[in-house]
Amino acid sequence: EADIYQTPRYLVIGTGKKITLECSQTMGHDKMYWYQQDPGMELHLIHYSYGVNSTEKGDLSSESTVSRIRTEHFPLTLESARPSHTSQYLCASTGFFEAFFGQGTRLTVV
């Protein structure tokens, strides 16, 4: 059982609201990732971090931002949610090779 947690599991929010998706891991992993998954299931890397105070944008451009102040915590923030942000967001971390995933946050912006 992976020790990586995402909250909330589901979120329905109005357009223009600021939201933060939480991701925490207790495995002491340096590398953490955020993926956005389409309904058609392709995963897109939107942010990653290889340690505290180090974050990089992924291959898919995203209006979200991330921070990595502590090793265990990698929150994702949307300053102003829009319907185009409706998707599933998956957080992951890696030790050496294997990625461990949280259960995901399904975001719906209405």
Add this chain to the structure above:
Amino acid sequence: SQQGEEDPQALSIQEGENATMNCSYKTSINNLQWYRQNSGRGLVHLILIRSNEREKHSGRLRVTLDTSKKSSSLLITASRAADTASYFCATPQGNRDDKIIFGKGTRLHILP
């Protein structure tokens, strides 16, 4: 851009049959991994094969890697209903293999 491209996109087979999924990638890799995802939940790691390995087994799973063709295959033998899921290949990218890039996945449906 996506590194791994799986085919087929979807596969339906009878329970007990073998399922084979393929993955192609574009750049040199140190390893390739396969993951499973049930019903839109988080992905679960299945198996890793290193670039100097050609075949690897884990239970009913068999993975092959052909670095000359930049391709890998995942074989699930004696399929079960519980194998119904989406399967993804993934490769590390970047200078420090910091990014793990996933393919589009294969949706596998096991028919009773």
